[in-house]
Amino acid sequence: MQLTQDYRDKKVSPLTLNIMNAEVHSLFDQFTDLVQGSSQFSEWQEHISVPPAVGQGSIRRTRIRSGMEIVVTDITFAQDMKLHIQEACQLFELSYCLNGEIYCEWNGRESFTEKMTGNVLFFEDELVYEEKKAGIRQHMLEIRLSPQELLHYAGDITEKHRMESWLHRHKGQIDEYPNTPAIHKCVSDMMNCSYNGTMKRLYMESKAMELIALFAEVEGHETVGGNRFLSRDDLSKLEQARQLVIHHFEQPLSIQQLARRVGLNEFKLKKGFRERFGITIFELVRKQRMEKAIWYMETEGYNVGETAVSVGYSNASNFATTFRKYYGCNPGDYLKAIGHSRTSSP
Incomplete structure (x- = not known):
C-alpha cells in the first residue's frame, strides 16, 4: 500500500480508536464522537464530515429502523486509521468496497479487502482490529443488521432456515462473495440515490432487500445437496484462477495455462468462472486493463500510446476501440477532459 507524499513527508502518527460496539448503531455514533466529526441530521439520515x-x-448513515442501518463511507484519511472494535452485539453485515484497502485481524484470523469486492460477516463476541492506510480513498457501502432484522426479511420458514444457515456458516468470519454484475449495479444504485427524506429511506431499504436477495443467489452456489456443479474445492480453485487473471492481466494466461495452473479442466474453468463471478475470464482481463488504463492516465500522466503498452496492448488502435466501448469515449478525448479539469481547478 503506497501512502501519499504528504503523509510520508509529515510522518503523521496513526490515529488509534477504541470502540465498544454494544448495538448495531453504536459504531457510527462512537466513531463520530471520537473523531469530533461535524454532524448534520434529518429524520432518517445522519451525515458527518x-x-x-x-x-x-464524509460518512452517511440511513437508519432504516432500530437494528438496521445503511452506512456509506467516502473518506481519504490524513493518517493511518487503526480501530480496536469490541463487537459486543450480534451483527450481520453485507459490505461492498468500491475503493480502498482494509486490513482486519480477529481471533487469529486475517482479512484484506480491496476495491470491487463484497464481504459478509457475522460477529457475536469478537475483538476486531481494523486498519486503513492514509492517502487511499476508502469508499464503502455497509448494510448492518441484527440477526432479528435479517430474519425479518424471510418470506417463509424455508427462507428463514436459509438465513439462519448464513448466520451459522459465516459466524466469526469475514468472507468474500462474488462481485456479480447484478450486485455491482445494485450497489451503484444505492450510491447514486437522488431521493431525499422518507422516499430515500424507502428506496435504500428496497435496494438493501435486493442486495440481500442477490446474496442469497450467490449463496445458492454453495448449498449442500441438489445438482452441485461446483464443489468447495472447485470454488477454491476458481478463486485461485481469479487471482491469477488479475495478477497477469497485462500478459494474460491462456485458458489452457490457467486450467493447468489451478487443476481444473477447461470446461469447468470457463463455465464455473462465469457462474461464480458473473463475468467471463476475458471480461475480467478487459476490466482490469481498462481500470488500470484510467489510473495510468490520471495518476501517472501517460499518453494514449504509453497507456496502451502499459496495460498489454501492442496496438494503440485496438486499445482505443476497447476503451471507447468500455467508457463511451476515446482515450484521447478523456485525456483532454482531465487535462482541462486540472487547468480549470482553482
Missing part, C-alpha cells in the same frame, strides 16, 4: 486533521470526506 471529518475534520481536516483526520482526513477529507
